[in-house]
Each structure stands twice: as structure tokens, then as C-alpha cells.
Amino acid sequence: MKADILTIGDEILIGQIVDTNSAWIAARLGEIGLSVRRKYSIGDNRQEIISAVKESLAKSEVTIITGGLGPTKDDITKRVLAEIFDSKLVLHQPTYERVERMMKARGIDFNELNQSQALVPECCTVLDNHKGTAPGMWFEQDGRVVIALPGVPFEMEALMAESVLLKIKEHFALSAVVHKTAITFGMAESMLAKMIAPWEDALPSHLHLAYLPSPSQLRLRLSAYDMDQEVATRDIDEAFQKLLPILGDLFVGWGDTTVQSAVAEILLSRGETLSAAESCTGGALSAKFTAMSGASEYFWGGVVSYDNSVKENLLDVSRENLEQYGAVSEQVARQMAEGVRRACGTTYGVSTTGIAGPTGGTPDKPVGTVWMAVAGPNGTTAKVVKHGKLRAQNIERAASAAINMLRLELLKA
DSSP states (O other): OEEEEEEHHHHHHHTTTTHHHHHHHHHHHHTTOOOOEEEEOOOOOOHHHHHHHHHHHHHOOOEEEESOSSSTTTTTHHHHHHHHHHHOOOOOOOOHHHHHHHHHHHTOOOOHHHHGGGGTTTTEEEESSSSSSEEEEEEEEEEEEEEEEOOOOHHHHHHIIIIHHHHHHHSSSOEEEEEEEEOOOSSSSHHHHTTTTTHHHHHHHHEEEEEEEEETEEEEEEEEEEEEOOHHHHHHHHHHHHHHHHHGGEEEEETTHHHHHHHHHHHHHHHHEEEESSSTTTTTTHHHHHTTTGGTEEEEEEEEHHHHHHHHHHHHHOOHHHHOSSSSHHHHHHHHEEEEEEEHOEEEEEEEOOOSSSSSEEEEEEETTTEEEEEEEEEEEEEEEEEOOOHHHHHHHHHHHHHHHHHHHHOOO
16 A cells, blocks of 8 residues: 655755655654655645645555645645645634634734634544644545645654554555664675675565665665565564674664664673763764763763874873874874773773864875774774765764774674
């Protein structure tokens, strides 16, 4: 069974806002057994909306629309939907009263524009929006469903969770769509694909493999569509169990696992702690840990030692090493990791020092060169990685690579 996701708004097309709604909706639909046929965005244009909705009605069982339900003149989605379904706008008294209470509580004038939020196409089923003023709307035609939701993400998400998903499951007999994702780190997509090709070629025909790369990890997702959920889950689990020995320590975890969450889990399970000394990553490595709830239990602190004087004075990096080998060197990376571990009193210290770019490279140390080290109870290890010329990408990749280096050291220990 197929679904279309349509986001409406000129602000999306001109890049003023980023469409996060369609990705969130697609994930939720997949969880209940709906396959998304397509996602697309159009402007606040009557004819474009009519054309898009009619095409989706012809090709997909479910169409979910977000955006264009506000009270101002540029928000035309509601009026156009009334036209599509040959219906007039009528006052929905419960919405009128709810919006009136909301405006009064906020000290906002309940004027004609706010009152107009309670006007809905007569043929629709109103979906109460407890987070905002624009109600959701459910339309049915020839066994197909069109659902219109506000574009504000937290309003849309609440409506989806509280009513839309439940109504879809009640309305349709949905077959299972089962996904499971393995997270890997440390090998490029093309190399990994070649390595696991025999395993991929041996997959049952009803299992579908997708490679989902990003600068910080590579996800391998197995999916099964329109089949018994228990059988699909079993077949996917069996296929992945055959893959894990091939992946070895490239395997990080399942689902939403990241290299930093995998490291956090190990540190917490052992009661061990971590500190970081960063130069080229400028705090990005530390931020990956502190972005996770509960980080204070294992992440004790760090030093962003951009200038050599900070490396010397706070991390005890020797001036001789800085002068002889340079800040971007194995010797300095080792001393940084050891220095921050000592200063913070942690079980492990991790460091990064490199050339993020786009300037600063040399023939011997081109842009993208990063030395990193891990200091721990069993000594200090260091390695160099070389990325490209894009600064933001180099910082992201270096931070993740250093954390993965720590993960591998933890697994050895």
C-alpha cells in the first residue's frame, strides 16, 4: 500500500526553511506498513495543489499534506481542498471555541483571521489540534484518503501520533513493512559493498538491502515488504547474523546507534571515564558526547587547544616536539591525549590535531591531515587520517574517526 507526502509552502521552495516534516512522516508511515511512493514540495499555488492532490489520489491510497493551513491570505490549502472535494467551508464550533480560549489565554485578539481557523470543508472529518490553531482534516474519496496537517512540526507530529496513524490503521488492512539497520564505521561504501557482495548476492529475494552513507557512518538497512511480520523479522535477523562475522569490528550497533553512543555504553558499563583534547576539531568531538543525555556520568571535560601555548601550558605538550615535529604530528597527538587524561583524571583521553582547511596545508601535511591518539590504562596509540579539502566535512569526519578509534581501543581492552 502506497502513500504520498506533499509539503506546501513558498518558503520551502526558496530555501527559507528546510522540510523536515516529510522525513518524519515517512518514518512513521513505514512503521505501520505504508510504503512512501514519493515526497515532493510545491508552492502556495492553487493549480499546483489541485494537480498534485489529484495525481496522488489516482496513484496512492494515502496522501498526507502539510502546510498552508494558517489564517493569512497566502495560506490557501484549505480553500483549495474544499474545491477539490466539491465542498463548502463551514464553521466547526469545537475548533472555534478552542481557538478562542487559546487566544484569550495568550492575550491575543480573537479577530476575524483567527476565527477563520475554525472554517473547514464540510465533507472532511476534523482532527483536533491541541498544539495550535489549525485543525487537521481527513478526506475520503473512492477508498482513498487525503489528510491535511499544519506545517508547524510539533503540531503536525502531535496530530500524527494522537489521531492520524491510528485512523490509518483502522481504515486500511496494512501488511507489514519491516526494516532493520546495522551501523558500520571505518570503510567507504564502495569498499564495503565489494567486501559483502557474496552475502548480498545470497540474500532471499524478498529482502532488500540499502546502503545509507553519511560522513560519520554507513548504515546497512534490510527491508521486507507486504509479508508476515514475524517471518520478515526472522529472515532479516538471520541474514544479519550471517553478516556480523564478515563486518567484524566495522559493526557499531543497530538502528540509531552512533559511534559516540556505542562508546558511551561501554564506558558506562565499565564505570570508566573520558576526557578530550582537541585542536582542529574545535570542540566537535566533545559536543558529540555532551549532546547525549547522561554524558556527565562518563565524560568529565576537555580542552580546545587551538594555539600551541595552550597545548604547552594546559596539556604539557613539549615545546621541543612542537618545534621539531609541528603541532600536526604523532608526538603531539600522543602528548595531548596523555595530558588531558592526566589533567582530568579520567580512564581515557582522546585527542585530535590536524589541518581542517581550506588553508594551512603543506606538501607533507595537506589539508585534511589529522593525527589522533587515545591514551588509556594500557598505554597510548596514535594514527593519522587524511580526508579532503572541505573544512566542515574534515571536522566532522575527524571527530567521528577519533571516537571510533577510542571504540576499537575499548573493545580490545
